[in-house]
Each structure stands twice: as C-alpha cells, then as structure tokens.
Amino acid sequence: MYSDGETITLGNPVVENAVVKAHVVEQGRGRKQxxxxxxxxxxxxxxxxxxxxxxxxxxxxxxx
Numbered sequence: 001m002y003s004d005g006e007t008i009t010l011g012n013p014v015v016e017n018a019v020v021k022a023h024v025v026e027q028g029r030g031r032k033q034x035x036x037x038x039x040x041x042x043x044x045x046x047x048x049x050x051x052x053x054x055x056x057x058x059x060x061x062x063x064x
Contacts, residue, residue, distance in 0.1 A: 002064045009064060018064040026056040 002009045002018060009015055029051040037046040 002062065004064075015064050018062070020062050021060045022057045023060065024055060025058050027054070028056075029053050 001011070002015050011018070030053075032049045032051050035048040035050055037048070038044065
C-alpha cells in the first residue's frame, strides 16, 4: 500500500513501479533461546540453544 497524502494505491500483490531505497544498518544474531526437551519418568533430557540471525535495515525513501 502506498499513499502520497492525497491518494491511496493498493497493490495486489505488489504496487507497480514502486521503488524502496534502504540501507543495511546491522547484521547479527539475536539473544540465545534455550530449548529444553524433557520426558517425565524416562530420564530423557535434552538442552539445545538457538540464535536467530537478523538484518536491521533503515528505509530512506518510498516512491511509486
């Protein structure tokens, strides 16, 4: 969806001839999330960690 203050343009699925300018601010990995699997009375325990990768971007301009 794009709006210039006067009109609204909806895309299905995209807005034709739209240009978005952005730049990458940071790439990294998030905080560690612990995954703990456990079955009672069976002696089964499993600890595993996961860190999701992410890219942070800053949108500079949108034009259609």
